[in-house]
Amino acid sequence: KNEVEQSPQNLTAQEGEFITINCSYSVGISALHWLQQHPGGGIVSLFMLSSGKKKHGRLIATINIQEKHSSLHITASHPRDSAVYICAVNNYGGSQGNLIFGKGTKLSVKP
Amino acid sequence: DSGVTQTPKHLITATGQRVTLRCSPRSGDLSVYWYQQSLDQGLQFLIQYYNGEERAKGNILERFSAQQFPDLHSELNLSSLELGDSALYFCASSVTWGGGVNTGELFFGEGSRLTVL
Numbered sequence: 001k002n003e004v005e006q007s008p009q010n011l012t013a014q015e016g017e018f019i020t021i022n023c024s025y026s027v028g029i030s031a032l033h034w035l036q037q038h039p040g041g042g043i044v045s046l047f048m049l050s051s052g053k054k055k056h057g058r059l060i061a062t063i064n065i066q067e068k069h070s071s072l073h074i075t076a077s078h079p080r081d082s083a084v085y086i087c088a089v090n091n092y093g094g095s096q097g098n099l100i101f102g103k104g105t106k107l108s109v110k111p
Numbered sequence: 112d113s114g115v116t117q118t119p120k121h122l123i124t125a126t127g128q129r130v131t132l133r134c135s136p137r138s139g140d141l142s143v144y145w146y147q148q149s150l151d152q153g154l155q156f157l158i159q160y161y162n163g164e165e166r167a168k169g170n171i172l173e174r175f176s177a178q179q180f181p182d183l184h185s186e187l188n189l190s191s192l193e194l195g196d197s198a199l200y201f202c203a204s205s206v207t208w209g210g211g212v213n214t215g216e217l218f219f220g221e222g223s224r225l226t227v228l
Binding site for chain 2 (some may be wrong): 033035040041042043044045048086088094095096097098099100101102103104
């Protein structure tokens with residue numbers, strides 16, 4: 001079993017829909033990261049969370065440490081949100097970039 | 112633009128060869144991290160350097176090595192290349208090394224795509 005599991009693997013949505021991507025992990029962590037990877041391959045860090053909730057524009061990320069679960073929400077989705085979203089965790093006590101990655105959720109938003 | 116520069120963007124080589132990938136971190140960032148993204152393994156952490164010293168090691172093969180130079184740029188050396196080494200290699204940088212304390216986000220380069228034929 002992978003230490004970081006994401007669901008769903010693939011997601012197709014219509015423009016304007018509310019989207020949720022889930023991430024569960026089985027290790028003790030110091031932080032959880034949400035990353036976005038566009039078809040060209042580049043990776044952008046969206047959020048780094050250790051508790052609670054963060055919001056940036058139409059993106060919201062939440063984490064429940066007790067349940068070892070995080071969600072990434074996209075409100076009013078747009079075709080430009082089409083990308084692979086990757087959840088990654090820092091093992092507790094590990095260095096910042098020593099991440100364990102989920103396999104990613106491929107999101108396609110249709111106009 | 113993340114401020115992290117990776118070269119080359121694309122590289123095609125043959126089995127048994129050796130290549131060097133280069134990463135220049137964001138100005139002021141002391142930590143550099145290397146990752147491999149392959150179709151079968153997904154993203155994996157390889158190694159981290161902080162201010163010239165190795166800080167953490169992940170799933171890095173013995174055929175691979177890295178170093179960070181005094182100007183803080185880093186190089187990842189891949190030798191005796193095999194078909195399975197074909198992958199996207201990313202580097203990322205951050206201000207500090209963390210050590211269990213979260214001090215900020217990571218900034219990723221665009222990646223170097225290595226194809227081994």
